[in-house]
Amino acid sequence: MGGSxxxxxxxxxxxxxxxxxxxxxxxxxTTTEDVSEDTGTYLQHISDRxxxxxxxxxxxxxxxPRASTLFLNKSQTDVREKRKSNYLNHMSPGLLTxxxxxxxxxxxxxxxxxxxxxxxxxxxVALAIYYHIKNRDSNRSLEIFDEKKHPLTxxxxxxxxxxxxxxxxxxxxxxxxxxxxxxxxxxxAIVTLVYLERLLTYAEMDICPCNWKRIVLGAILLxxxxxxxxxxxxxDYCQILKDITVEDxxxxxxxxxxxxxxxxxxxxxxxxxxxxxxRSLADDNxxxxxxxxxxxxRAQKLEAISxxxxxxxxDLSKAAMRRSISADNLVGIKNSQAVLS
Numbered sequence: 001m002g003g004s005x006x007x008x009x010x011x012x013x014x015x016x017x018x019x020x021x022x023x024x025x026x027x028x029x030t031t032t033e034d035v036s037e038d039t040g041t042y043l044q045h046i047s048d049r050x051x052x053x054x055x056x057x058x059x060x061x062x063x064x065p066r067a068s069t070l071f072l073n074k075s076q077t078d079v080r081e082k083r084k085s086n087y088l089n090h091m092s093p094g095l096l097t098x099x100x101x102x103x104x105x106x107x108x109x110x111x112x113x114x115x116x117x118x119x120x121x122x123x124x125v126a127l128a129i130y131y132h133i134k135n136r137d138s139n140r141s142l143e144i145f146d147e148k149k150h151p152l153t154x155x156x157x158x159x160x161x162x163x164x165x166x167x168x169x170x171x172x173x174x175x176x177x178x179x180x181x182x183x184x185x186x187x188x189a190i191v192t193l194v195y196l197e198r199l200l201t202y203a204e205m206d207i208c209p210c211n212w213k214r215i216v217l218g219a220i221l222l223x224x225x226x227x228x229x230x231x232x233x234x235x236d237y238c239q240i241l242k243d244i245t246v247e248d249x250x251x252x253x254x255x256x257x258x259x260x261x262x263x264x265x266x267x268x269x270x271x272x273x274x275x276x277x278x279r280s281l282a283d284d285n286x287x288x289x290x291x292x293x294x295x296x297x298r299a300q301k302l303e304a305i306s307x308x309x310x311x312x313x314x315d316l317s318k319a320a321m322r323r324s325i326s327a328d329n330l331v332g333i334k335n336s337q338a339v340l341s
Contacts, residue, residue, distance in 0.1 A: 065269035071128035145211035162210035
């Protein structure tokens with residue numbers, strides 16, 4: 001140990017994500033040849049083998065809140081083309097149907113980061129997956145997710161199943177069917193997208209026409225178990241998808257977890273980043289979240305919530321003030337004792 005580069009830090013043998021040669025050059029490894037004989041044997045610390053935060057964020061956008069989401073990057077090409085086309089044609093789509101507040105009516109959005117709107121969130125997640133498929137870099141896939149080798153229905157898979165990209169509506173209907181049948185929440189849809197992008201990053205694969213259904217199904221299956229208190233069992237999904245077997249579901253779930261390296265943790269900061277990036281995606285594609293006029297009942301509820309938050313803030317401020325006064329008194333007593341002595 002410590003004499004030469006061991007398999008623990010070899011990019012070919014590491015269970016972590018494969019690292020580029022450039023990244024390894026930026027993180028040189030020190031061996032005993034660089035240490036004088038007087039200092040004795042040098043044992044490398046594990047932190048010396050880890051990648052800097054900037055490189056880790058670039059490789060794992062689903063793990064770090066400051067890294068840009070993959071789906072938002074994938075969609076930018078189409079968004080720029082739409083804006084250019086609208087500019088050349090002097091068009092402003094979406095402005096006529098969008099609701100604006102006035103002096104007499106205030107429109108508010110009921111969707112929040114803690115309680116997103118279910119239908120709108122599923123539409124945004126489906127659109128994110130659509131851009132993943134449309135603007136994929138290649139067609140890297142794994143056999144466990146291939147729909148021809150592991151079909152979800154008894155119907156014959158078309159010969160061009162791996163060539164034709166699915167439309168946004170088809171992806172939305174597939175996800176909506178699973179969520180409505182299993183009674184899943186909107187938060188689960190966001191976690192599903194996090195797991196999907198984590199799988200693409202960790203396994204170094206692409207979501208494409210031949211595997212998108214099974215990848216989405218595996219991500220929903222895992223997200224529902226992690227997020228919901230009363231998770232849907234694998235056998236329940238077999239009632240929704242009549243022709244799939246429990247053994248196939250179990251095998252797919254096991255492979256999904258192994259490819260994620262059993263990293264199913266979703267920090268609150270990552271969840272919030274995905275939520276707001278989905279909202280940005282909706283704005284870029286004119287998918288507006290439902291706006292409702294502010295009623296008297298809703299206004300009273302908002303006022304009550306605001307008053308409750310203000311009272312909590314005042315209580316915290318008073319407690320902090322008491323701690324500060326107590327600390328000042330303690331310092332004053334010690335100073336007085338020092339003078340008397």
